[in-house]
Amino acid sequence: MKRRHWVRLDNASNIFPAARSDVDPKVFRLGAELDHLVDPALLQEALEETFERFPLYHAVLRRGVFWYYLQDSDLRPQVVAETEQVCAPIYQPDRRTLLFRVVHHRRRVGLEVFHALSDGTGALWFLTDLLGAYARRRFAGEAPVVEEVHELAPDSFAHYFRRRQPVPASHEEDFTREATPAVLTVEEAAREEGPVGEGRARRPSGRRRRVHRLRGSRTPDHRTRALELSMPAADVLALAKAEGAAPTMYLTALFFEAIRRTDARVHARSTFAASVPVNLRQFFPSTSARNFFATIRVEHTYGRGDDSIGAVARGLQEAFSAEATEEALGRRLRRLIRVERFPPARIVPRPLKDLLLSAINYANNRSLTVAISNLGRVTLPSPAQDHVGRMLFLVSAVRPQFCAITHGGQLTLGFTSPFVETAHVREFARLLSGAGIEVSLAAARSTEEELAGVGA
Amino acid sequence: MRACADCSLRVEGDWKRCPLCGGDLRGAVVPSPYPAVPLRYSRRRVLRVLVLCSLGVILLSFLAQLLFRRDAEDLGALRSVWLGIATTWLVVLMAVSKRRNLAKFIVYLVAAAAAVSVYWDYLTQWSGWSVTYVVPIVCAASIAGLLITVRVIRMELADYVVYSGLTVLLGLAPIVFLALGWVGTPIPSAICGALSIAVVTLLLALRGGAVRHELATRLHL
Numbered sequence: 118m119k120r121r122h123w124v125r126l127d128n129a130s131n132i133f134p135a136a137r138s139d140v141d142p143k144v145f146r147l148g149a150e151l152d153h154l155v156d157p158a159l160l161q162e163a164l165e166e167t168f169e170r171f172p173l174y175h176a177v178l179r180r181g182v183f184w185y186y187l188q189d190s191d192l193r194p195q196v197v198a199e200t201e202q203v204c205a206p207i208y209q210p211d212r213r214t215l216l217f218r219v220v221h222h223r224r225r226v227g228l229e230v231f232h233a234l235s236d237g238t239g240a241l242w243f244l245t246d247l248l249g250a251y252a253r254r255r256f257a258g259e260a261p262v263v264e265e266v267h268e269l270a271p272d273s274f275a276h277y278f279r280r281r282q283p284v285p286a287s288h289e290e291d292f293t294r295e296a297t298p299a300v301l302t303v304e305e306a307a308r309e310e311g312p313v314g315e316g317r318a319r320r321p322s323g324r325r326r327r328v329h330r331l332r333g334s335r336t337p338d339h340r341t342r343a344l345e346l347s348m349p350a351a352d353v354l355a356l357a358k359a360e361g362a363a364p365t366m367y368l369t370a371l372f373f374e375a376i377r378r379t380d381a382r383v384h385a386r387s388t389f390a391a392s393v394p395v396n397l398r399q400f401f402p403s404t405s406a407r408n409f410f411a412t413i414r415v416e417h418t419y420g421r422g423d424d425s426i427g428a429v430a431r432g433l434q435e436a437f438s439a440e441a442t443e444e445a446l447g448r449r450l451r452r453l454i455r456v457e458r459f460p461p462a463r464i465v466p467r468p469l470k471d472l473l474l475s476a477i478n479y480a481n482n483r484s485l486t487v488a489i490s491n492l493g494r495v496t497l498p499s500p501a502q503d504h505v506g507r508m509l510f511l512v513s514a515v516r517p518q519f520c521a522i523t524h525g526g527q528l529t530l531g532f533t534s535p536f537v538e539t540a541h542v543r544e545f546a547r548l549l550s551g552a553g554i555e556v557s558l559a560a561a562r563s564t565e566e567e568l569a570g571v572g573a
Numbered sequence: 574m575r576a577c578a579d580c581s582l583r584v585e586g587d588w589k590r591c592p593l594c595g596g597d598l599r600g601a602v603v604p605s606p607y608p609a610v611p612l613r614y615s616r617r618r619v620l621r622v623l624v625l626c627s628l629g630v631i632l633l634s635f636l637a638q639l640l641f642r643r644d645a646e647d648l649g650a651l652r653s654v655w656l657g658i659a660t661t662w663l664v665v666l667m668a669v670s671k672r673r674n675l676a677k678f679i680v681y682l683v684a685a686a687a688a689v690s691v692y693w694d695y696l697t698q699w700s701g702w703s704v705t706y707v708v709p710i711v712c713a714a715s716i717a718g719l720l721i722t723v724r725v726i727r728m729e730l731a732d733y734v735v736y737s738g739l740t741v742l743l744g745l746a747p748i749v750f751l752a753l754g755w756v757g758t759p760i761p762s763a764i765c766g767a768l769s770i771a772v773v774t775l776l777l778a779l780r781g782g783a784v785r786h787e788l789a790t791r792l793h794l
């Protein structure tokens with residue numbers, strides 16, 4: 118009789134199963150476009166190899182009396198041809214399934230992950246290894262077959278923090294170690310080194326303004342509306358630099374502007390707010406592939422001064438930089454840990470916690486116009502690097518948002534929304550092309566009209 | 574690749590019109606990076622509405638029974654048919670909604686069957702047939718059923734241990750009835766009680782560690 122290893126889901130991740138809905142299944146997709154049609158058999162082999170190295174991905178999600186927990190399983194993943202919509206639901210209560218899937222369609226490989234399992238950075242590690250393993254099989258001989266996968270860093274992320282034992286320990290130990298919430302692993306490390314700087318949290322006071330939110334008509338079967346814009350990364354970088362802003366905030370300002378121009382409900386003094394996740398591993402070394410990010414909220418109110426895209430971007434950047442410091446994030450982290458340890462929070466039964474968390478999630482959503490996420494520039498291990506073109510990043514959404522990822526000089530923005538309307542993306546694309554950037558669009562068909570006549 | 578002049582965009586795939594502005598596209602068609610996924614109107618949503626409506630109707634029909642006098646002789650047959658239909662429908666609903674977890678279904682079934690029969694007994698001038706016969710028989714049968722299910726479909730221990738435990742504990746209830754003197758004939762209660770105790774003992778003796786592990790997981794604070 119097998120005794121399964123398990124790890125409690127931390128508070129930060131508990132929000133995902135609690136706030137999951139038909140519209141927003143809390144799934145995100147990371148993808149890569151190869152220079153040839155995907156070979157499913159090789160991809161399956163590569164998946165099996167990668168799966169072995171990521172014990173966390175063996176987990177299934179189960180419901181306890183007080184907490185959700187991740188439990189080790191014997192399930193094996195199977196690559197599948199893409200037949201479902203983008204970011205289709207993965208976790209369904211009472212149905213024990215792995216919390217991720219690998220899909221392929223023509224030249225593309227996609228990794229879809231239920232957000233309670235991992236965040237974008239954690240999933241990127243998995244996809245990087247998967248592409249590496251695939252390319253080593255597909256292009257054997259083109260590059261020396263060495264385990265250099267682990268040395269090459271995807272992006273500037275704190276890849277080095279991912280301590281991988283050279284000799285695999287027992288799977289059980291691996292599972293427990295990898296599945297431990299990042300917050301707790303950081304806390305343990307910090308305890309050895311002493312506190313990470315103290316100080317009271319300084320909350321911006323004053324009543325929050327009413328934030329402009331987008332409305333629209335839902336897609337017919339509640340699927341995520343996915344559109345992606347690809348463009349040369351250098352051009353966007355140059356454009357942002359010319360305005361004196363960082364690319365993420367420049368794109369956010371562009372997004373605000375696109376909405377302002379297309380939404381009839383916007384008035385001259387509307388406030389726009391965006392949530393931007395920050396990878397905490399940059400500040401607090403953690404080996405965990407679990408969720409480990411904090412979201413920073415930035416906002417801009419129009420009609421009070423310079424509303425040019427550059428000025429908005431610089432304003433947002435200033436607010437963002439003030440929050441994205443080790444000190445400010447450390448305060449957040451400690452608050453998280455306190456909540457985690459808070460005894461009354463522990464004895465609340467899980468169904469009640471679900472209600473509370475989804476209420477919190479709802480309240481948070483009310484104060485946001487859009488969400489933005491940027492995974493940065495990705496570098497893949499050697500044979501894969503040359504055969505992967507664009508990469509893409511899409512997140513299921515309760516509100517319009519975009520996710521950015523850069524690879525091979527191509528910046529891809531994945532726009533997702535629960536609504537069929539695409540006016541804001543059109544305006545966004547026109548703003549870019551108006552600035553002389555060559556933009557190309559790929560879209561998944563979502564409405565009845567778009568799907569009519571396909572395959573006929 | 575196709576291109577939209579209005580948006581000055583290149584458009585991948587076999588779109589006839591620009592997905593953003595609906596304008597005409599020019600240029601050669603290239604294969605789309607996304608498959609066209611047919612619309613799926615959620616069966617789940619329809620099912621959920623049906624279940625909720627049904628539960629409402631069932632609850633109301635049980636409550637409506639209270640409006641009729643308890644000793645209304647002429648209502649007897651009609652009342653039984655009505656309650657029978659409502660109960661059957663309730664069981665079907667539970668079977669559908671708990672189809673992925675058989676052990677859980679059995680617990681729900683036992684609890685619902687016991688509650689309905691006691692209520693039914695109360696409505697028909699309380700003669701104690703429910704606690705004497707129905708509850709012990711349902712409990713014993715469910716324990717036997719569970720033992721067979723576990724053998725036949727080889728459930729993983731973790732999947733059934735909590736709910737099987739609950740089923741077996743429900744099987745101890747008739748002993749309480751017996752002790753309180755609520756039952757006419759003691760035999761059914763005694764058999765059911767003995768079966769539960771035997772299974773509890775067996776479970777703890779053979780799978781005690783696993784039971785503790787599973788409970789620790791589920792109840793972890």
Ligand SMILES: [Zn+2]
Nearest residue numbers: 577580591594
């Ligand atoms: Zn167009």
